Every structure is written in C-alpha cells, then in structure tokens.
Amino acid sequence: MTSSLDKGKGQNGTAITTAAGPAEINSDPISPLGSTATLSAFPVEVQISSSPKNGTAQPSLPADEVDVTDPYALRGQKRDKDTYRKEDSGLSQRRHKKVKKYYNRQNALIDAYLNSADEEALEVEDNLKNGGKVRFAVNASFVCNFCLFIIQLYAAISTGSLALFATAADAFMDLVSSIVMLVTSRMAATPKVHKYPVGRKRVETVGIILFCALMTTVAVQLIIESGRALGHGPPDSKQLEIIPIVFVSTAIFAKGSLFVYCFLLRRYPAARIFMIDHRNDIAVNLFGLIMSIVGSRFLKVWFLDPTGAICIALLILWSWASTAFEHVWYLVGKSAPQDFLNKVVYMSITHDERIEKIDTVRAYHAGDKFYAEVDIIMSETEPLKVTHDVAQTLQRKLEGLADVERAFVHVDYDFEHDVFEEHKALYEKTKPKPARKPLAERVRGRLSIIGFGPDGTQVNSDASVTSSADEVQQPAQKKGIVARIFGRR
Template sequence: MPRSVNSARIDILPEPGIRHNTVSNGSSNSSPGSVMSTAGSAHDPLNLNSKIVSDLSPFSRKMRSFYKSQNEFIQACLDSMNHSEAAEAARQAQHAREDLKVRIASYGSLAANVVLFGLQLYTAISSKSLSLFATMADSLMDLLSGAALVYAGWVTRYRGDKSYKYPAGRRRTLGVGVVVFSTLMVGLSIELIIESVRGLTSKTHNQKVTAANIACISVALGVKLVMLGYCWMLKKHPEARVFATDHLNDLILNAFGLTMALLGTHVKWFIDPIGGLIVALFIMRSWASMAISQARLLIGASASTQLLNQLTYMAMVHDPRIQFVDTVRAYHVGEDVYVEIDIVMDENTPLYESHDVGESLQILVEKQPGVQRAHVHIDFDFQHPPEHHPKSQ
C-alpha cells in the first residue's frame, strides 16, 4: 500500500436505498434519485459525472445539502481537468470578473469604515457615552485592519520590481496584520473595561445622546448594511469574507451600543457603562478568536478535506503514465495553500517524460483557486520512508 501522510481518499457515496439510474443517448430521467451520466470523456476518465444527482426535490433537507456539496465537488474536479481553450478562456474571464468584484468589495468596505469611524468619533465625543466610545474604538481598529487587507490585496496583484525580496509573494501580510491588530484590540478592550468599571463607580454621569447622534449612527448602520449584503455574495473569497464578518459585527455592536446609550440617557444612567463593558468584552472575544484563527493558518493548518480530495483526483487522472499517487499534502501558509504531491512512475521512463508529467501537474494544481505554490515529487517506488522528516527542535 502506498503511504499516505495528510492525504485524502475520494469518497463519493450514493444515499443508501436510492437507485442511481444511468441516462444515455441524450434521454432524460426524472425519477427520484436520477443522475446525469456520460461515457468516460477526455476530462472525466473515472466517469464521475454519473454520480451527479440532477433532481434533489424528493430528498430531505439534510440529504439535499449532502448531494449539493457532492455535486459541487464533482463539478470542481471535472472543471479542473477540462483543458480546452474555451474552458481556459471561460476560467480567465470568470477570474477577472471575480477579481473586480472583490476589489470593489475591498475598497468599498474601506470607504465605509472611514465614514463609520468619522461618524462614531463625532457621536462618542459629543454624547460622552461609554457604549459609543467602545464602538468607536472598534471602528478605528476595523479601519486599520481594513487598510491592511486592501494593502495585502494590492501587493499580491502588483508585486513591482522588488518582488525578488519576497520570492513566495506577500500574501501573508494580511494574517500578520490581523494578529498584530488583534493584540492591540485586546489591549484597548482592557482599557475600555477599566473605564466602564470607573464609570459605574463614578458619582458624575453626564452622557447625553441627541437626535443628531442617532442620525449619525443610523447613517453608519445603513452604509454597513449595504456593504454586508455585497460582501456576503462574495464570501467564498477570503478578503470579502473578512469584510463581511467585519460589517456584521459592526451592525451588531453599533445597534447594541446605541440602544444602551439611549437607555442610559433616558432610563437609568448605569445602563450606559454596563453597555460599554459588554461591548468591550465582545470586542475582546471577537478579535482574540480572529487572531487564533489566523495564527493557525500561519502555522500551517491542513487544508480542507474537499481540496485534498480534489487534488488526489487530479493527480490520479492527470496522465496514464502515473502508476501510483503516493502522498498528497496541502497546508495553509496564511489564507493560501501550499501543495505537495508525490507520484510514482515506471523506473524506465525517460527523464524528459517524467519531468514534463510532473511540471504539467504542478502548473495545473497552481491554477486552482487558493493554491499559491505546488511541488510535485516523482519517484519510481513507494515502499520507502517519507522523504521529508519534520525537525523536532
């Protein structure tokens, strides 16, 4: 058996008790559980297309979710092996459209954060509300982290003449920035907690939320709501997903902060510092969680099972001269993924042939979304210890 370190097995399973009908000669079948099928084509040598379930309506919600995920995985595998000029042109056009949408989301979100911070700063100073001061501090850090995110996207697209200083690119700029900002935000949250406790024990209470303050926060919430909807549609992209999470948190925090400030002004004074304390604790938890998540990616957490399965499939069907897929690894270096694939070929294969097979597989893998770098190792046997030994110290 070939060894498998952090490797994947392709699991494409039918629902127990459901018969999968083969559709041929262009005919259709609308019975429950029917699947679309084609004979093994040039880019579908394992005939995975026969496993696509075309009609999901008879199934329960849980099973519809299962088959939808499986259909998407199969389609991703088939698309990755379709090398026709039309398919390549379509992929490039789609990438250009998605890239433009993500840039609009990034710059639009940064502009929204600038507007929000300006309105929050005015509102916090004029109202003297601890709850609004807490949300203003969060808006400041959102602005800084958003600027770092836009910068990370910019240096990725336009590396410039000094790219030799960073041979693998600077995609990890975002992760490092998030960890730094999270540390600062946790420290700021502690200061806000201290101020809230001081407000609770103070004998003077002069916070006052006016109609102008409410109008400012309402405008900020409206802008954030629009940007949340736009970024949520692009959540499969890391940059847009981070901004969507940021907008959602801002909507919750600002609505809660404004409510507590109003209650502190018109009901009981101590509601406002309590609101500031709750907001500070929420901010601390949110940013600490984000820092831990980014740290895991920077350390080198394993890629998703679906990506490992897809990479295994690509290596299996890439070239008939590949006898075995020895090892498939994929691990994060920030948001992106590094891939290592070990394949086995006949020991009598000429060097130029094995080189071309390995290089073409590498190029194919590096075209996949989220893959920054791929390394393909070619061997003539798989019954030996792993080539790489992690350092123990």
C-alpha cells in the same frame, strides 16, 4: 495525508472502482459514490481499484466510448432532487434532511473533481470580472470608516455616553485597520520577484492578524474604562439629543449597505474581512445606541450604559480574537480540508496513464492559500524526459487550482518505503516510556506503604515487619500522610 494509491488501490474514501474502463459505482442511496461513509460528514476520497470485485471481472466500455474528461463516469452518478426523493420517501423528515445534505455534498464534490481542470481559467476570468469590485469594496470601506469615525466621535463627545465612546473607539480602530488592509492588499498585488521569489500573497494574512490585534486591544481598553465607570457610580444626568442619534443611525445604515456589498464578494480575503468588520459594527452601533438611550432616559438603570459598553467590547474581543487565531494557524501551516485533498488525489491519478500510483499527497496552508506536495510512482524504465514532462504538467495543473499558490511534484519508482525517510525528521525521536502499571495495582502499592490493606483496613506494620524497639524511632512514625504516600520509598 499519506497514501499509497494506485489504479488498483486506495484508502478510506470514495468509492470509485474500475477495471480497464470507466467506474462501476455502488448505487447505495446512503453512499452514492460507494463510500464507506454514513450520513455524518465522513471524508470522501477517490479509491480506484483494478482488481476484480468479489472475484468477478467488472464490465468495461470500449476505449473509444470512454470520456477522457470523466474517466470514472462520475457525471452520471450525480443525484438530482427527484431521484433521492423517490428513494427516501419512507424516511422521516429529519433523516430526509440529512440524506439531502449528504447528496448535495456529494454532487458538489463531483463538480469539483470534474471542473478542476478549468479552475485557472475561471479564476482569471473571475479576477477580470470582480477585481475592480473588490478594490472598490476596500476603498469604500476605508472612506466610510473615516467619515463614520468623525460623526461618531462628535456623538460620543456631545453626549458623554460610554457606549457611544465604545462605538467611536471601534470606528477609530476600523480606520487604522482599514489603512493596514489597504497597504497589505496593495503589497500583495505588486510582487518583487528578486526579493520575494514566491510573491507576497502571505502579507495579506499578516495584515489580517494585525487588524485583529488592533481590534482586540481597543476591546480590552473599553472593558477597563467601563469597569471603572461602574465603580464610580451614577454619572450626572445628561439627556441624549436627536443629532447624535441621527449620526449613529446614519453609521448603521452605511455599514449595513457595505456589509451587503462585501457579503457578495466574501470569497476574496480582503472583502471577507471587511464583511466581518461591517457585521460587527452594525451590532456594536445598534446595541450601543440602545444602551445609551436607555441609560440616559432612565436614571435608575444608569448602569446599562457602561454594561452595554462592556458587552460591545466582549463581542469585539471574541470576534477578532477567533479570526486572528484562525489566520495564525494558516501561517503555521494548517492542513488543507479533506475534500481538497480528495480533489488533488483525483487530479493526480487521472492526469496521465503512465502514473502507476500516488505515493503521498500533502496540502497545507501557506497564508490564505495552499502549498501542495504530490509524490507519484512511475515505471523505472521510463525515460527521464517522460517522467519530467509528466511531473511538470501535473505540477502546473495543480497550480491552476484556485486555492493553490505553489505545487511540488516528486517522481519515484519505488513505493515500498517509509515516506518519513524522504525528509529530515520534524521531531527528535525519543525512547518510548515504559508501560505504566494498572491504576488498581499502583493504588494498592501506595496503600501498602502507609499501612493499609487492599480492602482499606489498617494493617499493623509489626505483623509484616520485624524490628527491634531500638531500631524503630517514635518521630519517624508521626510522618504526615501526604509524605508517607508520595515520599521516597
């Protein structure tokens, strides 16, 4: 995101307008922050203006009445349920739901702006409170996957069911993947500053990608084996015993319990990936058990067993491939969501009164968390000590956000420049391509080559071209229509 935002200017977004004091905020029920947004999920940004509105000076409060923690009086602009119910009483039920969703999002944004300064302390407190729970979730998932692989392997061998072999293979890959996640989580928690100056948090993202790669590999293998079984025809009849059913049912219950536990801790990357794994395993084991029972009890539908295995494999493939691509883009450097950029803009513009403008704000993934870059504008007469201290405190403040791994703040005195000149060009500049002629004109040109007029009628080439019979050779007139259209002129 690039902007030139000052205490007098901003671009698309929120609607906070101030003079010398707190905010005057549009009270439009569809845009409580004065946003130009409609009910769609339009990005909300902080837009601060020191210029009079419609030529009229805006009211301001005395300096001693301004809340330092909320200089634009956002807290008073939150809408509770009773307020928007009265305002939207005449709306249809569908539109009322959209309005409710919009206000809930706006309230969440205001809370995020106002609580941004406390995120670091809250994160430390949260780690002290829930760090042990996350470690327990990872370790318990590993132990559970090991035990379930043993009992599911026994169930698959004793029955010969391809669907149960699919669940056993899935359990084995869960075991291997759990080892990968366990190792990468411990590596991320034990930094080596001299070898890895900015820590090893991104190794957790690499571990997730490896996890997904292993799971997609087993899914492809299951599809191949199940297709081969379908080609061989009906297998020898073999009744499904009660013990394998009990074992698989135990696996489903254990996975369900771990899914609920990890779901409560889903904001942590390791717990979230295990939550997805347990969710998939519940569906895989349940579906595999049903297909195995039906395929063994009813010989006329023997194909349900390998077909169920293929369905399970496709579910595994889709789930983990999509997760892998999501985290690959995190490593590539995908941009942060618009709401997060808005919060960074708000924190920067309200950080210090000596910051005159916000020139540029960027935030992008470096693994699961973000790197944030902010260019601020300060007066060229400010001493170096002042500019350094303001930039450093802002940098430390941004790094206190729960989603930020590193922050970089650059101070400039000029904002009337091309922001792309500050760094090496990412891509080579190429000469602009000449403008193409309109499609109709290009078609007429091609038709004229092969002897057709604009209306589609054939035109005698002798009428437009005068040549002697000796100059025009007969073989040349038998050229194919494709060659005549796309050949060289």
